Amino acid sequence: MLEESREELMRFMLLFSRQGKLRLQKWYLATSDKERKKMVRELMQVVLARKPKMCSFLEWRDLKVVYKRYASLYFCCAIEGQDNELITLELIHRYVELLDKYFGSVCELDIIFNFEKAYFILDEFLMGGDVQDTSKKSVLKAIEQADLLQEEDESPRSVLEEMGLA
Amino acid sequence: MGTQCTGTGSWPNCSTSTCWATPPTLDSDLSQGIQPVQGLALCTLSTMGSAEMCRDLAPEVEKLLLQPSPYVRKKAILTAVHMIRKVPELSSVFLPPCVHLLHERHHGKAVGLPILCFSSVDRRIENRMGTPAHRRRVAHTHRHTRNRLSCPWPPPFTSPTLTPGILLGTITLITELCERSPAALKHFRKVVPQLVQILRTLVTTGYSTEHSISGVSDPFLQVQILRLLRILGRNHEESSETMNDLLAQVATNTDTSRNAGNAVLFETVLTIMDIHSAAGLRVLAVNILGRFLLNSDRNIRYVALTSLLRLVQSDHSAVQRHRPTVVDCLQETDASLSRRALELSLALVNSSNVRAMMQELQAFLESCPPDLRADCASGILLAAERFAPTKRWHIDTILHVLTTAGTHVRDDAVANLTQLIGGAQELHAYSVRRLYNALAEDISQQPLVQVAAWCIGEYGDLLLEGNCEEIEPLQVDEEEVLALLEKVLQSHMSLPATRGYALTALMKLSTRLQGDNNRIRQVVSIYRSCLDVELQQRAVEYDTLFRKYDHMRAAILEKMPLVERDGPQADEEAKQSKEAAQLSEAAPAPTESQASQLLDLLDLLDRASGDAQHPPPLDPSPGGALVYLLDLPCAPPPPAPIPDLKVFEREGVQLNLSFIRPPENPALLLITITATNSSEGDVTNFICQAAVPKSLQLQLQAPSGNTVPARGGLPITQLFRILNPNKAPLRLKLRLTYNHFHQSVQEIFEVNNLPVESWQ
Numbered sequence A: 001m002l003e004e005s006r007e008e009l010m011r012f013m014l015l016f017s018r019q020g021k022l023r024l025q026k027w028y029l030a031t032s033d034k035e036r037k038k039m040v041r042e043l044m045q046v047v048l049a050r051k052p053k054m055c056s057f058l059e060w061r062d063l064k065v066v067y068k069r070y071a072s073l074y075f076c077c078a079i080e081g082q083d084n085e086l087i088t089l090e091l092i093h094r095y096v097e098l099l100d101k102y103f104g105s106v107c108e109l110d111i112i113f114n115f116e117k118a119y120f121i122l123d124e125f126l127m128g129g130d131v132q133d134t135s136k137k138s139v140l141k142a143i144e145q146a147d148l149l150q151e152e153d154e155s156p157r158s159v160l161e162e163m164g165l166a
Numbered sequence B: 001m002g003t004q005c006t007g008t009g010s011w012p013n014c015s016t017s018t019c020w021a022t023p024p025t026l027d028s029d030l031s032q033g034i035q036p037v038q039g040l041a042l043c044t045l046s047t048m049g050s051a052e053m054c055r056d057l058a059p060e061v062e063k064l065l066l067q068p069s070p071y072v073r074k075k076a077i078l079t080a081v082h083m084i085r086k087v088p089e090l091s092s093v094f095l096p097p098c099v100h101l102l103h104e105r106h107h108g109k110a111v112g113l114p115i116l117c118f119s120s121v122d123r124r125i126e127n128r129m130g131t132p133a134h135r136r137r138v139a140h141t142h143r144h145t146r147n148r149l150s151c152p153w154p155p156p157f158t159s160p161t162l163t164p165g166i167l168l169g170t171i172t173l174i175t176e177l178c179e180r181s182p183a184a185l186k187h188f189r190k191v192v193p194q195l196v197q198i199l200r201t202l203v204t205t206g207y208s209t210e211h212s213i214s215g216v217s218d219p220f221l222q223v224q225i226l227r228l229l230r231i232l233g234r235n236h237e238e239s240s241e242t243m244n245d246l247l248a249q250v251a252t253n254t255d256t257s258r259n260a261g262n263a264v265l266f267e268t269v270l271t272i273m274d275i276h277s278a279a280g281l282r283v284l285a286v287n288i289l290g291r292f293l294l295n296s297d298r299n300i301r302y303v304a305l306t307s308l309l310r311l312v313q314s315d316h317s318a319v320q321r322h323r324p325t326v327v328d329c330l331q332e333t334d335a336s337l338s339r340r341a342l343e344l345s346l347a348l349v350n351s352s353n354v355r356a357m358m359q360e361l362q363a364f365l366e367s368c369p370p371d372l373r374a375d376c377a378s379g380i381l382l383a384a385e386r387f388a389p390t391k392r393w394h395i396d397t398i399l400h401v402l403t404t405a406g407t408h409v410r411d412d413a414v415a416n417l418t419q420l421i422g423g424a425q426e427l428h429a430y431s432v433r434r435l436y437n438a439l440a441e442d443i444s445q446q447p448l449v450q451v452a453a454w455c456i457g458e459y460g461d462l463l464l465e466g467n468c469e470e471i472e473p474l475q476v477d478e479e480e481v482l483a484l485l486e487k488v489l490q491s492h493m494s495l496p497a498t499r500g501y502a503l504t505a506l507m508k509l510s511t512r513l514q515g516d517n518n519r520i521r522q523v524v525s526i527y528r529s530c531l532d533v534e535l536q537q538r539a540v541e542y543d544t545l546f547r548k549y550d551h552m553r554a555a556i557l558e559k560m561p562l563v564e565r566d567g568p569q570a571d572e573e574a575k576q577s578k579e580a581a582q583l584s585e586a587a588p589a590p591t592e593s594q595a596s597q598l599l600d601l602l603d604l605l606d607r608a609s610g611d612a613q614h615p616p617p618l619d620p621s622p623g624g625a626l627v628y629l630l631d632l633p634c635a636p637p638p639p640a641p642i643p644d645l646k647v648f649e650r651e652g653v654q655l656n657l658s659f660i661r662p663p664e665n666p667a668l669l670l671i672t673i674t675a676t677n678s679s680e681g682d683v684t685n686f687i688c689q690a691a692v693p694k695s696l697q698l699q700l701q702a703p704s705g706n707t708v709p710a711r712g713g714l715p716i717t718q719l720f721r722i723l724n725p726n727k728a729p730l731r732l733k734l735r736l737t738y739n740h741f742h743q744s745v746q747e748i749f750e751v752n753n754l755p756v757e758s759w760q
Helices: A033-048 A085-103 A108-113 A115-125 A136-152 A159-163 B002-009 B018-031 B035-048 B051-065 B070-086 B088-104 B113-127 B132-147 B164-180 B182-205 B219-233 B237-253 B259-274 B279-293 B298-311 B316-320 B323-331 B335-348 B354-367 B370-387 B391-408 B412-423 B425-441 B446-465 B478-490 B496-512 B518-529 B533-547 B550-556 B570-583 B601-611 B624-630
Strands: A009-017 A022-027 A057-060 A063-070 A073-080 B645-650 B653-660 B668-677 B683-691 B697-700 B716-723 B733-740 B743-750
Touching: A009 A033, A022 A033, A022 A108, A022 A115, A033 A057, A033 A063, A033 A073, A057 B298, A057 B335, A063 A085, A073 A085, A085 A108, A085 A115, A085 A136, A085 B219, A085 B259, A085 B298, A108 A115, A115 A136, A136 B035, B018 B035, B018 B051, B035 B051, B035 B070, B051 B070, B051 B088, B070 B088, B070 B164, B088 B164, B088 B182, B164 B182, B164 B219, B182 B219, B182 B237, B219 B237, B219 B259, B237 B259, B237 B279, B259 B279, B259 B298, B279 B298, B279 B316, B279 B323, B298 B316, B298 B323, B298 B335, B323 B335, B323 B354, B335 B354, B335 B370, B354 B370, B354 B391, B370 B391, B370 B412, B391 B412, B391 B425, B391 B446, B412 B425, B412 B446, B425 B446, B425 B478, B446 B478, B446 B496, B478 B496, B478 B518, B496 B518, B496 B533, B496 B550, B518 B533, B533 B550, B645 B733, B645 B743, B653 B733, B668 B683, B683 B697, B683 B716
Parallel strands: none
Antiparallel strands: A009 A022, A009 A073, A057 A063, A063 A073, B645 B653, B653 B668, B668 B716, B683 B733, B697 B716, B733 B743
């Protein structure tokens, strides 16, 4: 087993508003609920206390946190390992672009009311913390297809039918 | 089932019971051939897959890796990455497909496959035996896809050689494999030329616009390839050499106007730093970082400072060239940046630039934010110690630090400075004058006051002489000096230790000054009834000196000899205290340097152990006499087991110590503490801390738990390792905190009756 420090693994990604309301959380490393709540609370405090002119990187516990503020939302990624914060910034930006393309001029309300779509988009873009596809088009295409699939499903069915028993 | 997968996909918590229920569904989802469902199943697996799930589903994922559709394949690859992270043994499973994937990229088979996939899926759908509802749903999906014959799910990439999503995933998978398994690392070193080629193509001929970000082709892919190259080239000459040209090319050709380009450039620099690169390349890397420092973007300056800090040890001269820029960064308003700049500046100080750097750092100290002051002050003092060109410069520097940031310096700064001044005989007059001036201006900075008081006490005669070449002549009156010291004594800003210094200084002046000592005697007798015990004791002693032992006063209060740094303080203590011990009934007074009176756990033990003047007599080893008599060659007898010791008992909670002295290491003592509970209530949050005298080393290992259930439940055990090479007497102080019967209990006690065999 190699002993060198792990290369980049994204631990989690958080979206929260300026008032400290969590809008999205995606965890790429299994942690207990209690631990998560604690981490979210602490991290939010630290990030919200930063002044606007400060740089986007900070060190928190043993992780590096890359955050960027878009309008009223803070996008926060915690990465470990010794490297490239700049590409994580690009990653955050790419995610925001995807949301923007999908929702059309995305704002916080879109994410609040369509949070499951936000999660879908994130899951199409990142898997296990790694970028799946670097082309915006193909990610958006995949989401479109998934949407179509869901729409067809909209016809009401009884519970038994759902379970495949009728 | 698709929606079920979606549901679980957003509960990324492995410990819920859903996890146990999902593998069978996941299994069928993975194998049924409908891509969106497979995609979702893979997503679920990679987010919440526990180790068991990964092991069970590895074969399925492996099959999907070689499946024609790029959509599923790229997800399968990244799921494999997660699986390897969870279960490293699966590396062997995923290594062969990896090789295949990488090779495939260059034969352009990617294009035809999606069409194949489409038709085979079609057939599978017709044969499917599912519920009508399910089939209806599935047929809907394929109605849409069937209509888009030219565009199966999702549209294939038309590039003949590279399918980026899969390439990116493959590189990530290979990176993970190489990190986990040395065999994989060795294997993949062979593909370094291939990777170099891929990256070169990316950089030079560019890519489709949909993958580029602000003019840089596919920065995510570039960064990933560079990362892999870093791992492959680390500690391997040959691979590193193959990469050199490419790295130089990337470093020079990347457009740096936007963040994406800088991200790639940064990754290149990191790679260059880590592999065996040519010297010219390393200098190039440092220069790139230097350029980053001048960038207007704060984030880029931050990464530059962090990386330069890592490089400063290995490429010191290259980083030195950027010293002016680094020093400029000290002026940053962002605290995290200025902290980094401070660390880097301190690391860059060397004997040739020390004066200039110190000037800058001292200017910084005056204006820096409070949380950086302590670090800056101690950094300056350390650097001054290492590189001081002259003693006078050194004293000046320390003085300046004390006046600017006196409250933030470390405790031993006082000791160091007195040591330094004491050793520089030619500078006594100079130091005492400067310190007197500083003291006269401001008596609030405690370390400064302490040093000044000490100095005035020691060299008061020089102060009054009036002439010193290095400073303007200063006429100081005896009365002024005494008044100043009295002011220090009376000031509410002075700490008890500081007052101790001042009182002793006054005493010393009684022999240094010409005038009569009435004023001093008065002050000393006032403090005989001081509330502070320490001061009172000193005052009483000094008063006794005046009254009964006046003939000895001069001898006792003469100038102190130079103290050995780091040596035992014992001899100077002995000099002062031996006489005092004969004079008064009280215990000997501690020396100047022992300023703090904190009754710490350790302090208590240390002071007390200092009393033990002679080593205890050694007992003869137990079986020794017998061996001698019998005169037979035999192995040394095993040491007799040391009896256990019960050290604590309270309301049914008991603590026992058991001792082991391993024969192969005579200095080592292993103590196991066992906490048992015979009461009716549980003991929770049990924490045990220990302290030993300073001459021993203690290491606590993690306890077996922190709860002892009631009525004889499983006890907690914890192991202490104590190293005692000098066979000093063992003393052990324990601090227990726990919750019992809904009350929190804290106990601090010293262990008595430690068996002699535990330390001899």
